[in-house]
Amino acid sequence: MLPRPFRVTSTGRDTQDTRTLDLEALDGGPLAFAAGQFTMLQAFGVGEVPISISGDPGRPELLRHTIRDVGSVSHALVGSSPGTVLGVRGPFGTGWEVSAGRGGDVVFVAGGIGLAPLRPAVLEVVRTREDYQRVVLLYGARTPEDILFGDDLRSWADEHHIDVHVTVDSGPHAWRGSVGLVTRLIERAEFDAARTLALICGPEVMMRHSAAALGERGVPRSAVRLSMERNMKCGVGLCGHCQLREYFLCLDGPVLSYDVLEPLMARAEL
Ligand SMILES: Cc1cc2nc3c(=O)[nH]c(=O)nc-3n(C[C@H](O)[C@H](O)[C@H](O)COP(=O)(O)OP(=O)(O)OC[C@H]3O[C@@H](n4cnc5c(N)ncnc54)[C@H](O)[C@@H]3O)c2cc1C
Numbered sequence: 001m002l003p004r005p006f007r008v009t010s011t012g013r014d015t016q017d018t019r020t021l022d023l024e025a026l027d028g029g030p031l032a033f034a035a036g037q038f039t040m041l042q043a044f045g046v047g048e049v050p051i052s053i054s055g056d057p058g059r060p061e062l063l064r065h066t067i068r069d070v071g072s073v074s075h076a077l078v079g080s081s082p083g084t085v086l087g088v089r090g091p092f093g094t095g096w097e098v099s100a101g102r103g104g105d106v107v108f109v110a111g112g113i114g115l116a117p118l119r120p121a122v123l124e125v126v127r128t129r130e131d132y133q134r135v136v137l138l139y140g141a142r143t144p145e146d147i148l149f150g151d152d153l154r155s156w157a158d159e160h161h162i163d164v165h166v167t168v169d170s171g172p173h174a175w176r177g178s179v180g181l182v183t184r185l186i187e188r189a190e191f192d193a194a195r196t197l198a199l200i201c202g203p204e205v206m207m208r209h210s211a212a213a214l215g216e217r218g219v220p221r222s223a224v225r226l227s228m229e230r231n232m233k234c235g236v237g238l239c240g241h242c243q244l245r246e247y248f249l250c251l252d253g254p255v256l257s258y259d260v261l262e263p264l265m266a267r268a269e270l
């Protein structure tokens with residue numbers, strides 16, 4: 001439960017409300033993690049929140065988080081400057097286990113800040129790209145200004161043969177790309193549904209519709225994984241804040257397969 005002190009080494013502005021922080025441990029040690037895991041990140045004197053790791057699992061000496069400013073703690077975190085010391089507990093939770101898709105197709109579906117928790121899994125695929133067949137990344141953002149990781153998206157498409165398709169909810173006249181929901185991209189994307197692993201991260205309503213759209217294309221529910229980013233406090237299965245029926249999302253999740261989640265997500269009161 002004790003936070004480990006990490007120093008912010010650099011910060012980058014991704015969008016108007018989102019920043020990426022790079023951190024290194026004051027003790028100099030690495031923080032090994034699996035793609036999809038999160039840490040409990042603490043701004044001392046303000047509070048602690050769960051944030052997924054957006055860095056490269058192959059570089060555990062560098063802890064990277066991409067944070068959207070939505071409230072008091074995230075505001076303090078995105079306001080950190082190089083030299084600020086933050087507390088880190090974890091890593092916690094289950095990972096994407098994208099390697100289960102080796103030999104077949106992989107479809108990433110991201111909405112908004114949901115691209116950040118998926119980024120480590122995309123980097124894993126990029127590292128061993130030849131182990132996978134077709135790789136598709138479908139990304140929905142509010143506006144073109146809200147698109148995260150533009151350089152990554154270009155490099156994944158141009159250098160690593162990933163089919164990247166981006167759509168926005170609304171765009172200016174100059175926007176020549178797709179406008180509409182990410183589920184429309186699922187209808188049009190090319191992949192072999194019977195041998196596809198699909199990883200989805202974004203707002204819950206978007207994940208529910210995306211999982212259903214993948215199901216309509218024939219992807220088995222057991223091959224669809226979602227990251228459930230519900231409210232969390234302890235991160236280690238003690239407080240019950242993250243409970244979803246018999247599951248503690250900090251331990252059993254955040255990544256769970258859709259065959260487990262579908263009956264739970266259909267019930268509003270859960
Ligand atoms: C496993 C996990 C991974 C996460 N990864 C990231 C990440 O990589 N980057 C990132 O920016 N955020 C991530 N989040 C969400 C982040 O934890 C919340 O935005 C943060 O807790 C908000 O705290 P706050 O004090 O800044 O705002 P608060 O004042 O607590 O909340 C501000 C507003 O955000 C809403 N909110 C709070 N928590 C959540 C949540 N979990 N989901 C949706 N809405 C919420 C509140 O209802 C309120 O409307 C993750 C959450 C979980 C559970």
Ligand code: FES
Nearest residue numbers: 233235239240250
């Ligand atoms: S956050 Fe405390 S039990 Fe999951």
